[in-house]
Amino acid sequence: MGALKFGKLYYGWWIALTALAINAFLSGPTYGSTGLWIDSLEKEFGWGRTQLAIAFTLGQFESGIVGPFVGYFIDKIGPKRVAMMGVAIVASGFLLLTQTAPIGDNPSAIFSPLIFYIAFSLIMLGNTMGGFIPMMVITNNWFTRYRSLAMAVVTLGFSLGTFIIVPIMALLISPNVLGWRNASLLVAFIAIILPILLWKVVQDEPTAPNHVRQFKTKENIPFRKTKPLKTFDFTIYEAIKEKSFWFMGVGHGASAMLTATMMVHLILAFNNQGLSLELSALMWGIAMGIGGIGQLSGGIIGDYLPKEVCNWFFGALQALGVFIAVFVSNIFLAIIFAIVYGIGFGARAPLTTSMRGEYFGRKSFGKIMGVSTIPMTVLCVAGPWITSILYERTGNYESGFLLIGTAGLIGSFLFLICRKPVHPSLKSS
Template sequence: MKRKIFYGWWLVVIALLINAFTSSPVFGGVGVWVDSLEQEFGWSRTQLSIAFSVGQLEASVMGPIIGMLVDRIGSRKVVFIGISIIGVGFVLLSLVSTIWMFYLAFAVLMIGASAGGWLPMMTAINNWFDKRRSIAMGFGGLGFSVGSFLLVPALAWVVNPNHYGWQSTSLTLGLFFIVCAYPVSTLIRNIPEDYGEVPDGIGYLNTNQTGNTIVETQTYDPSYKMKDILKMPAFWIISICHGMSTMLIGTMTVHLILALKDQGISVQTGAWIWGFTLGFSGLCQIFGGWIGDKVPKNLALC
């Protein structure tokens, strides 16, 4: 009898696609949107960059709240809410005529992107895997890299006034996300036990006194509370290091395409360069996931 594919791996593919479509137009394509709005309204890059800076701060504040929602209502519902909010954000972006409207639209987009992609999907993958967790999360988290590699150059083409324009593009994206929110969320399964499966698709077989075969899975002692974690130096070291790397990526996300444009390189070519950069980072992410399953995590981080 042919063994079916463990649903956790389907969840990895779903996570990759969701992350690609939710993060690339919002995060990866920021430089493209900034250039379009700069050309349309004459706003300075400082004014436009403020939206991204505040949005990043907003995402940091929303992180614990979204995490709490994932724990309470599950990844499926949080992703549905997040993708719907992204849709509303893009519709608002299509209506922008003042800088304050842009700030509002981008704030909504950042809330939606925070709730509709990486955090809830990585939580779901974490629930479905144990021994293969690092490589699964590595592939599932590829969405930003793969999506930006493919979609940012496409976004740069369609927002061009000679093609589709930024307003029509943002409206189309908004309607796309609103329509897709529910059917996409139904593909997400929060924990394997609800579907008669176990992490990694492998349990420990045992026979009870009646002779029936039962499956024993690893159990985890949730002894760590939030207050305990906040007291751990390792938590703060990881958080600070991750924050510093995110700051670098965030700076390049906003300014690289624009900086290349100032050097005489077209926005379209700049989008390809940025896309290839993120695509290469995706390859490194896969390697990091493989290493994380082979050696202790502290050594992998080194």
């Protein structure tokens, strides 16, 4: 099967839009709807939030372990094939989710939700293989001049998926509509079809048949003419020796920790603080919709202003949004949260990945992305889990949100001390 053709527009933009759609589907029913699945299972089986948050913790831990291997396989067999395998695993995870039931007679036992743990781990594994990492590697391969903007388009998938799909999932999961089992079955069915889109549209790099390199076409310059940025390709071994690699990894991880915690707990927190479950899901969706606008803005800003300063500013703004979430008790405050958090999260997301590509080049970008997930995973595991424990002890989310918000704020400052590394070949010369 050959790739579809879309006229004279530079083909990399069509790939970026396809990656957006894939990320939207993978993120909406999983990351974005985590709180909805937890709420449904908590009500049906009597499991606690700390128990159910273990599934997310296991999934994040698994992603951190698998991430470097995903990067390795991407560089070996290509991101497109890895992504197709990932989507198939997501489908199997949602099929298993439909079979969730307690193990044993004691619902408070840690292994009572074992089937849910396994199902969610499969879903998270599939997301790691099928979504962010391979889509970013492909985009990094196709763009030089407008890498920040292209990556903003791709990461927009998470925001659009949450903005559009999460409110729909809140409706479908309701016992009065499909219920959580049938909603899970529907997601699995769509995931089975998704690889067709991957196969028909996505190409790993511009040297694929029927395509030419970006800098040889006029159509790839949507706004203004600029000289391509000169970059040097680092190997993974060269990259991990640089301090900026780890500063960026921990700074990125601190912001990702905020997102991971909000995905698990925000809908539940707003519900506890007086908003209905449906309105809470809508507010989270609106935050991500605003995040989508922020992502496009961040992509454009990142092509003009220092990415180090931009990452610090928007990371701090995202942390401020978490602080605001503590005080949300009505729709007005929820909208303020959505605006502040959405802009901070959205603008920061493409800037970090683009900065990583600008610092370390293309050749080993898959491996570099994979290893970069290690500090991110540690923080993404810790954030939701600690917040769950503090909720169980205090009965509210105030202490948990204030703690992780502070950690996110501190992490944002690490971007200010990042410096673009000098390639070893230039050091030796």
